[in-house]
Amino acid sequence: MSTSERPSVRRSSVRTGVVWDAVTARIEPGASVVDIGGGTGGFAVRLAQQGHPVTVVDPSPDALAALGRRADEAGVADLVTGVQGDLTDLGAHVGPGSADVVLCHGVLEVVPDPGAALGTIAGVLREGGLLSLLVAQRHAAVVARAMAGHFQQALALLDDPDYRVGAGGRGRRYTADEVIALLADAGFAVEATQAVRVFADLVPGSLLDLEPGATAALVDLERAVAGRSEYLPLATQVHLLATR
Template sequence: MTDPGAHASDNSWVRGAVDHALVPAYQTHTATLRGIIRQRLVTRALRTYLPDPPGRILDLGGGDGIQAIALARLGYQVTICDPDPDMLRQAEENLLTETGTTRDHVTLILGDGHDAAGLVGGDWDATLCHGVLMYLPDPAPLLNVLAAVTRPGGTISVVGKNATALALRAGLQGRWHDTLTLLDDESRRATVTEIGNLGVPSRGDDPRHIQDLLTAAGTEPVAWHGIRVFTDHLGDTPPGPDLDTVIEAEWTSGSRDPYRQIARLYHLIHTRRP
C-alpha cells in the first residue's frame, strides 16, 4: 500500500457534502443489515462482470476501502482515489487487519475524482464509482472521466440512489409527509433530493438518465441491478442468522423487473467502447 500524497482540487466533490465528523456514522451504517447487503450485492455483481484477476481497478470515491479490500482479496490491484483524508485514514486502518498480500494490492490516493486522469493516469481495466453521484450537482463530468480513464473494452461500475423509488422507504416507515413530498418531486423531475443515511442532503437519479450519460460518454450498457428491494426501510437493523437467505432474495429480486425498479440503489455495469 502506498500513498503518493496527491492533493484534492479546490472543487472537491464529496468533501463539502459529507463532513469529516460523519465518517463514524458511515462506519456504523456499513455494519447494519442494509450496509452489508449493499456491499455483498455489489461485490457479487463485480465478480460476475469484471475480467478475471489480476487486473487494475480504479475506485473513485472508494472511501474506507471496504469494496476495494473485497476485490484485493480476489487478486485485483485496486487504487482508491478519494478527496477525504479521514476516509482514507479509515481505509488504512481497515487494511491493517488484512494479510500482507491484500494490503499490497491496495493503493490510496488523496484527490478529486474529476482530476483522476492527471492523478492516476488511464487505461484501467475497470473503474468504479459507488455512492458518489448523489453528492454531485451534475453527474455528467465525473461519468465522462470514468469513461475516459477506462481502457477500451474495460468495465465501468456505477452505484447511485434511485430517484424513481425514494418515496418507498418513507412510506414503509410511515413517514407520510416525506412520502408525499418525494412523490411530488419525483413526478416533476428525474432528480430528487432528500436527507440520506448520513444526515446530509443527497440526490437521487433516474437510472435511465445515468445510462444515457454513460452511453454518451462512449460506453455500452451491459447490465443493471437493483440493491435493497425488501430491506431498505429496516433502518439500523443488524444482520441476523438468515443473512445469506436475505442476500439471495435481494440478489434475485434486484436482477429482474419490476423489482429492481423500486430498489433503493441502482447498480449499472457498462463497458468502454473500442
Template sequence: MARQLDEQMAGRFPVGRRLRVLDVGMGQGTQALRLARAGHRVTGLERDARMVSVAREALAAEPEGIRARFRIVEGDGQDTGVHFLPGSFDVVLCHGVLMYVAEPDPLLAGLARMLAPGGLLSLLVRNGDALAMRPGLAGDWAGALTAFDSAVYRNRLGVDGRADRLADLTATLAGIGAPLHAWYGVRVLTDTAPDGTEPPADPTALLAAEERAGRTDPYRRVAALLHLCGVRG
C-alpha cells in the same frame, strides 16, 4: 452488490487474471480492500482525509502481499486525469458518489477515459425514478408528492443528495463510450427498515429475497439505489 460486481467481473475477464481496479470515492476502503484480498491490484481515490486515515489503518493490518496490491491516493474523483493515464484500469468503481456531484457528466466522461478497451465501469446511484417510495411507505404523503417531480432528496443522515434516472444514465453511458451492459436494483425490499434494525440471526432468506428482487422487474425499478455496469467499447 458485491455479488453483482463479482458476477460482472467474472463474465468479462479470464479466471485468475489480476485486474487493475480504480475505486473512486472509496470511503473507508471496504470494497477496495475486498478486491485486493481477492488478488487484484487496487487504487483507491478518496478526498476525505478522515476516510483516507481509516482506510490506511485497515490496510496496515493486512498481510504484506495485500498491502503491496493496494495503493491509496488522496484526491478528488473529478481529477482522475491529473492522477492517472487514460486506459490505465480494467475496472473503475464509482459507488455512492454521483449523488453528491451537481454535474455528473464530466466525472463520468473522465472515468470512462480511465478504462482500457473492454473495461468495466460500475456505478451505484440513487434511483431518481423511485424517490417517492420511501416517504410514501412511511406515510409521509406530502413528501411523496414532492418527490415525484424532484431529483433531490435528504438521506437519513440529513445530507442532501441528487438522484439519477435510469434512462438518463443509459444515454450518458452510451455517449461516453461505455454503454450499459447490465443493471440491478439495490435495497429493493430493505430500504424502509427502521434505523438500528437488527438483521435476523440467519440472514440467508433476507439476502436471497433482496438479491432476487434486484434482478427482477418490476421490483428492481423501485429500488432505492441502482447498480449500473457499462463496458468500454
C-alpha cells in the same frame, strides 16, 4: 460474537451482496481497479484480497486513513493505494486508458456535472474496460418519503432529481433510464442493470438482529429479485455494469 455475526457486518452484506456478486463474476484475474469515492475500502480491500491492485481516490483524509488501517489489517497494504482526490480531477491521479476496472459507487449523486464525470471515468479506462456504477434511485426515495408520512417531500422528489430532503440531505437521485442515457452519452455500452436493496431498507433492523437466519434469507431474496426488471423501480439503488 464472530465478525460475520455482528449486526453491522450482517447489514453490510445485505447492502453490498448483489453488487459484489456482479462485480466479482465479471472482473478478470489480476485486473487493475480504480475505486473512485471508495471511502474506507469496503470493496477495495476485499478486491485486493483477491489479488487485484486497487487505487482508491477519495477526497476524505479520514476515509483514506481508515482505508490504510483496513488494508494493513487484511495484509494487502502492498496492493492498495489511497490517493486524496476528486472524481472531477481523476485524470490527475490515474493515467489515461490505464484502468481495467473503475468502481463508482455512491458518488455520481454528489458531483456537479454527472455527464462530465462519466466522461472523465471513460478517459481513465482502457478500451473494453469495465465500469461498475451504483447510484441512488429516485422512485424508491419517493416511496420511502411517502411511507414516512412526508407526502410533500415525496411529491417534490417525483420529478426533481436534485431535491434535497433537509439541509444535510443527499444529492441527486436517478431513474434507471436517466443513468442509462448518461452512460450512452459518455460512450459506454451497458452490459447489465440490476436492482439493489429492494427490501433491505424496508425491513426493520431489529428483525435482522433478533431472528436467526433472517439476514441470510434476505440476502437470498435480494439476489433473487436483483435481475427482475419489475423490481427495478422499487430498488433504493441501481447498479450498472458498462464497458467503454
